[in-house]
Amino acid sequence: MGLLSEGSPLSWEKTKELADHVRKQGIIQFINMYHRLKDRQGDILKWGDEVEYMIVKFDDENKKAPLLLKGNQLLEILNQKEAESPNDVKSVWRPEYAAYMIEGTPGKPFGGLLAHFNIVEANMKYRREECQQLLEPGEQLLTLTSYPRLGCGVFTEPGYVTKPQSSASRSIFIPDEVIFPGHPRFKTLTRNIRMRRGEKVAINIPVFKDSKTADTFVEDFSQLGDDGESQKAALPDHIYMDAMAFGMGCCCLQVTFQACNIDEARTLYDQLTPLCPILLALTASSPIQRGLLADVDCRWSVISASVDCRTAEERGLAPLKNNKFVIPKSRYDSIDSYLSPEGDVYNDVPIIHDENVYKQLREANIDHLLAQHIAHLFIRDTVSLFSEKVHQEPTDSDHFENIQSTNWQTMRFKVPPPNSTIGWRVEFRPCEVQITDFENAAFVVFVVLLTRVILSYKLNLLIPISKVDENMAKAQKRSAVREEVFWFRKDITTSGQQNGTKLEDQYGAMTINQIINGKDDVFPGLIPLINSYLSGMDVDADTHCSIQQYLKLIQRRASGQLLTTASWIRQFVRQHPSYKQDSVVNEEINYDLLKTIDGIQNGTVPCPELIGPSLVSKTQETIPTAMKKAYCKADNKC
Known part of the structure; x- marks a missing residue:
C-alpha cells in the first residue's frame, strides 16, 4: 500500500494548503538522496514477493460467505513475532486498505542462488498456515483478487449499513467499517481523494451481457440513499461503483528486486515494462464486480478509477482555472516513460510534468530522463x-x-x-493474485528468472510506450490470453539503432502464446530463453524440478491448455445451477465459488483445467518440514 507514516491526520483543507510545501521539500529530499546514493555499487540480487490475502467466514447452514473484518486482530498477533525477533522470522505481515485484508511477505529477502527458487512456494505455504492457525473454524484465508459480492447488501461479518451522507467515501454500497481501522492513513486517503476530486469516485466497468441480461442494463439506486449523484455518474450497460474500497480492496501479487546499482535498476524498470500487460492478462482473475459478471477479466481499470483524484479540470472536462495540468491518467495506472538511455527513443507519449520541478532537478545535475520521471510524479498533490x-x-x-x-x-x-x-530497487506491480501458492510461486519465479535472462543476455524488449498502453487496455479484456494480440518486440538481441531498423519495424503483433512459447522464425519465446539460461547453470535436481513445473504452468496458460483464473471463475458461475443467465452472482453462487476456491487452494478439490494434473496429488510433508528442507538446500547447509 505504500508509506505508512504514524501520526495525526490533517484535514483535507490543511493538507491542500501544505501541498506545495510537501512537493518542494520532497524534491529537495530526492536530490539529497540521489547524490548521496547515485554511485552506490555492488549490491547483490535480493528479491521478495508480496501476497495479499482476504479473510472469509463460511456460514454453511445459510450458504453465505461474508468477508470477515478481522485483519487488525490478526496483525496484532502476527506482528508480535517480528517485534520480539526481527531478524529471525520467516514471514512479515502488514496492513492493507480493507479490514478483511492482510499482506504477507518473506521474513527476509531471497537471494541470488537458484536454490532460492525452491523456497518461494514453501514460504507462501508457511505464511498461509501461520495466519490460518489464528482463525476460528469456518474462517478461511483466501488468495482472491476481488470479492465477488463486494458492495452487495450486508456482505461483511460483522455487518454494517452504509451512511452515504456522512461516511469518508459517501458510498451507497460500502460502509466505512470496511476500511482498515488500525491506521488512520486509509480512511484519510478515502476522504481526501473524494474531496480533492470534488465528487465521489466513479467506476464504470462494462457488464457481461448474457442471454437474459437486460438489453439496456440500467440500475436504480434510489433505495440505497442516493442523492442523485450516483445515478448521474452510472453509465448504461456498465457496473457502477463509487468507493475506493472497490479497487484498493482487491488483492494482488507483487515482486521487488534489488539491483546492483542505479543503472541496472533503470534498465530493469524499462525492460520489465512491456511485460506488465502480458503478466496482467496471464494472471487475470477478477471477472465479477459488485455481484455482477463483468465484460473484463482484470481489476486494473477498477482500481485506477477508485483512486482517481483528478478534478474535472484535470480530466479535461472543464477549462483549466484552479489547476495547472490536464492529466491523461489516474495516479494508479501504467507508467508514462522509460528511464534508461536506451528507452528514450521509445518515449512517444507526451509526458505531463512540472516544468519548475524539472528545471530544479536538472540544475541539481540529475539527467533528463530521471528528472522528467520525478517531475511527472510530482504533478500530483499529497492526499494524506x-x-x-x-x-x-x-x-x-x-x-x-x-x-x-x-x-x-x-x-x-x-x-x-x-x-x-x-x-536501488524495482517493483513489478501488475499481477493479480492466484488461488494457489503453486500458481503465485510460478509467476514470481518466472518474473525473477526473466530479470536474470534480460541482464545476462542483454535483451532489449522495448517498444513505444504508446503500444504498452494499448496492450494494457487489451490485457483486461475478456479471454485476452486466447483472443487478443499484443504489440511485442521481434528482435530482442539488438538495440534496433545498431542495425538501422526503423522503429515501427522492431515490433509486431503477437499472441501471448507466441510471446511466452515462441513463434517460428519470428520470436524465440520467453520460456525457451529462460531454459537456455538455465541450461548453463548448475541447478540441483529439486530446484530444477520445481522451476520446470512452474514454467509448464505458464506455458500451458499462455497456450490456452489451462484456463486463467478469470475464465475459470466465469465458467463456474455460468454453469452453476442457480445462475439465471442474467449476469447476477447471487449469495449461493458466491458461497459455492468461494468454497470451491478454498478446496482448490488446500488441495482437497482437484482442478486440472486451472492448474494442471500434476498438482492434484499434494505432498504429505508438513509445511515446517518442507520449509526446513528448502532453506537448508538454499543455504547449502544440508
Missing part, C-alpha cells in the same frame, strides 16, 4: 499528511515517499531508504 510529519529535515525521505508511494503504477523505481543497507 500527518501533523507530526509536516516539518522534516532535507536528509529525511517522508515527503518524497508521500508523493512517490501514492503514484501507484505498473512499475515503481525505488530509492534506497536513508541509513539502510537496502539498495
Whole structure:
C-alpha cells in the first residue's frame, strides 16, 4: 500500500494548503538522496514477493460467505513475532486498505542462488498456515483478487449499513467499517481523494451481457440513499461503483528486486515494462464486480478509477482555472516513460510534468530522463499528511515517499531508504493474485528468472510506450490470453539503432502464446530463453524440478491448455445451477465459488483445467518440514 507514516491526520483543507510545501521539500529530499546514493555499487540480487490475502467466514447452514473484518486482530498477533525477533522470522505481515485484508511477505529477502527458487512456494505455504492457525473454524484465508459480492447488501461479518451522507467515501454500497481501522492513513486517503476530486469516485466497468441480461442494463439506486449523484455518474450497460474500497480492496501479487546499482535498476524498470500487460492478462482473475459478471477479466481499470483524484479540470472536462495540468491518467495506472538511455527513443507519449520541478532537478545535475520521471510524479498533490510529519529535515525521505508511494503504477523505481543497507530497487506491480501458492510461486519465479535472462543476455524488449498502453487496455479484456494480440518486440538481441531498423519495424503483433512459447522464425519465446539460461547453470535436481513445473504452468496458460483464473471463475458461475443467465452472482453462487476456491487452494478439490494434473496429488510433508528442507538446500547447509 505504500508509506505508512504514524501520526495525526490533517484535514483535507490543511493538507491542500501544505501541498506545495510537501512537493518542494520532497524534491529537495530526492536530490539529497540521489547524490548521496547515485554511485552506490555492488549490491547483490535480493528479491521478495508480496501476497495479499482476504479473510472469509463460511456460514454453511445459510450458504453465505461474508468477508470477515478481522485483519487488525490478526496483525496484532502476527506482528508480535517480528517485534520480539526481527531478524529471525520467516514471514512479515502488514496492513492493507480493507479490514478483511492482510499482506504477507518473506521474513527476509531471497537471494541470488537458484536454490532460492525452491523456497518461494514453501514460504507462501508457511505464511498461509501461520495466519490460518489464528482463525476460528469456518474462517478461511483466501488468495482472491476481488470479492465477488463486494458492495452487495450486508456482505461483511460483522455487518454494517452504509451512511452515504456522512461516511469518508459517501458510498451507497460500502460502509466505512470496511476500511482498515488500525491506521488512520486509509480512511484519510478515502476522504481526501473524494474531496480533492470534488465528487465521489466513479467506476464504470462494462457488464457481461448474457442471454437474459437486460438489453439496456440500467440500475436504480434510489433505495440505497442516493442523492442523485450516483445515478448521474452510472453509465448504461456498465457496473457502477463509487468507493475506493472497490479497487484498493482487491488483492494482488507483487515482486521487488534489488539491483546492483542505479543503472541496472533503470534498465530493469524499462525492460520489465512491456511485460506488465502480458503478466496482467496471464494472471487475470477478477471477472465479477459488485455481484455482477463483468465484460473484463482484470481489476486494473477498477482500481485506477477508485483512486482517481483528478478534478474535472484535470480530466479535461472543464477549462483549466484552479489547476495547472490536464492529466491523461489516474495516479494508479501504467507508467508514462522509460528511464534508461536506451528507452528514450521509445518515449512517444507526451509526458505531463512540472516544468519548475524539472528545471530544479536538472540544475541539481540529475539527467533528463530521471528528472522528467520525478517531475511527472510530482504533478500530483499529497492526499494524506500527518501533523507530526509536516516539518522534516532535507536528509529525511517522508515527503518524497508521500508523493512517490501514492503514484501507484505498473512499475515503481525505488530509492534506497536513508541509513539502510537496502539498495536501488524495482517493483513489478501488475499481477493479480492466484488461488494457489503453486500458481503465485510460478509467476514470481518466472518474473525473477526473466530479470536474470534480460541482464545476462542483454535483451532489449522495448517498444513505444504508446503500444504498452494499448496492450494494457487489451490485457483486461475478456479471454485476452486466447483472443487478443499484443504489440511485442521481434528482435530482442539488438538495440534496433545498431542495425538501422526503423522503429515501427522492431515490433509486431503477437499472441501471448507466441510471446511466452515462441513463434517460428519470428520470436524465440520467453520460456525457451529462460531454459537456455538455465541450461548453463548448475541447478540441483529439486530446484530444477520445481522451476520446470512452474514454467509448464505458464506455458500451458499462455497456450490456452489451462484456463486463467478469470475464465475459470466465469465458467463456474455460468454453469452453476442457480445462475439465471442474467449476469447476477447471487449469495449461493458466491458461497459455492468461494468454497470451491478454498478446496482448490488446500488441495482437497482437484482442478486440472486451472492448474494442471500434476498438482492434484499434494505432498504429505508438513509445511515446517518442507520449509526446513528448502532453506537448508538454499543455504547449502544440508
